[in-house]
Amino acid sequence: MIPSIEWVDNKVKMIDQTVLPFELKFLEFTDYRDVARSIKVMNIRGAPAIGVAAAMGMALATIEYKELPKAQFLEKVKEAAEVIKNTRPTASNLFWAVNRMLNLIHSLPDNPEEISELVIEEAKLMAQEDINVNKSIGKHGATILEDGDTVLTHCNAGSLATVQYGTALAPIRSAIEQGKKISVIADETRPRLQGARLTAYELHYDNIPVKVISDTSSGLLMRLGKIDKVIVGTDRVTTDAVFNKIGTYLVALAAKDNNIPFYVAAPTSTLSLHETIEDVTIEQRDSSEVCTVLGKVRIVPEGVECLNYAFDITPFRLVTGIITEDGIFTPEELLKKYKI
């Protein structure tokens, strides 16, 4: 797969994921406000990719303001940070990336021009780090996959949700690189159909066998013995639950009821182990995403309202294991390893 986001000639270049799989279109931005908007309207999505986009947005802000005196520069960059953070409330990586950039900027004694150069390097480093983290998740995660397995995934936590390689899809890519035969079943993932559009696109692009099902079908397929493992991504892990795309909780319940292992691929940038379920805001998006399909076809009678919560809460008791770049952990082990 092509990288979902890159830093090219002081521009942020990204795949426009709203028009996939029908068109492979690239967007280029030089203004951090456009990057913020691209996160909000989901030209780019997926917690790790959002994190890198946010970091690159901060880098654009430093370029914009690098000729200001340092105090003003810092003020303007802080403003930019607020704009970028104020796009999507649930994914940890957004806040993690912006705060990492702010901390870096404040730790540097240099003048704005030099700071900007270092911030650009940091953003590029974070993109590379993301790929490395995903490869590690793949290496660890591949150990749970046996030759011939069919893996169910929900939403897209693949190459397109990261810079490259993916989180939930990393173990699948890695197992296939090792010579195992693995096939994937992708939940379509209403309302925005990231499974049908994006997971199907990137796996098909890479010749990995994939079939798409409606979100209503995972339980039956598990019962019929057609799914061996579940791997999903996550936007935030608290001390008691995994936050991921709406519908994840239903998949986890069905996996539990059918004794099918349910794994979560979670780069440590998504861990938020100072928080509990109650601390997290579940993003509610526009009703029209549910009342239509991709804004193209209305499916609900005029005058009827739709509810659109974007994320689901999957309690730890339904989670078999969490795969980070450091290894695979039960929820208890994860808390032990990473909690301060």
Next chain:
Amino acid sequence: MIPSIEWVDNKVKMIDQTVLPFELKFLEFTDYRDVARSIKVMNIRGAPAIGVAAAMGMALATIEYKELPKAQFLEKVKEAAEVIKNTRPTASNLFWAVNRMLNLIHSLPDNPEEISELVIEEAKLMAQEDINVNKSIGKHGATILEDGDTVLTHCNAGSLATVQYGTALAPIRSAIEQGKKISVIADETRPRLQGARLTAYELHYDNIPVKVISDTSSGLLMRLGKIDKVIVGTDRVTTDAVFNKIGTYLVALAAKDNNIPFYVAAPTSTLSLHETIEDVTIEQRDSSEVCTVLGKVRIVPEGVECLNYAFDITPFRLVTGIITEDGIFTPEELLKKYKI
């Protein structure tokens, strides 16, 4: 609501449910083959409505062949029965209705012309019976609903799935007639969107408050305390499970996990208590229903396959109660009452 199907001047008149909620269009048939096709392509759907359509299709066949000698008449009518039964494999009512008609035809000593008249009367009687049964389900079911309740339903087991009044929606209609304030949350029910299109349409038409959600959202809404009860319909009840629209099992799991009562509205014509899960064929429909939305928008990349199982298996352990025209029963009580 308008009746979904009627016998008018020796014609079968039905609402074309494939174009709802955007168009209220009626179809009229005088050939049983057209009625069979209308069941197959889902101009009419919903187990009880399919049963009545099948009975009326049989009545059309008796009109077509009533001038033949009796032996030939019986042969031709049997052929028609096979064509009608060979449309959708999962709903009990189809077989129940056709067999009821065949038994009646074989029990009559009269000549074909007289048989045809009696069969037409029987088909009209079955339509009326359906409404009476639904009103009884409503009366019994209303006792579980409290003023202020929000009820989640999956698919459409409303007026449109029956001749009129509905099965799963009957308790809601009845409770509202008694003056209780009830609102409904409708799962959109991919792939064919019977919830978003049909349940939303008929409830909105009758001024009953309804909101639509994606099928991915029911678990979260239960967790957030936004759903008090679940009521769904059924296509067949065996000794161990409820067969209903794909996705029902996931809803039932979420209800159980959140201690929310899960009820099934089941006219006795859907009971098939001589069978177990293993005896039932789960209908697999065309892949294009999942790969597109309503045949209008493709949502999956070209070259990627979709799986399309139409029904789900919900084991009795997840069912709080089954509402028939005779009362409300736990699965154990149901077996005691109806099993021969």
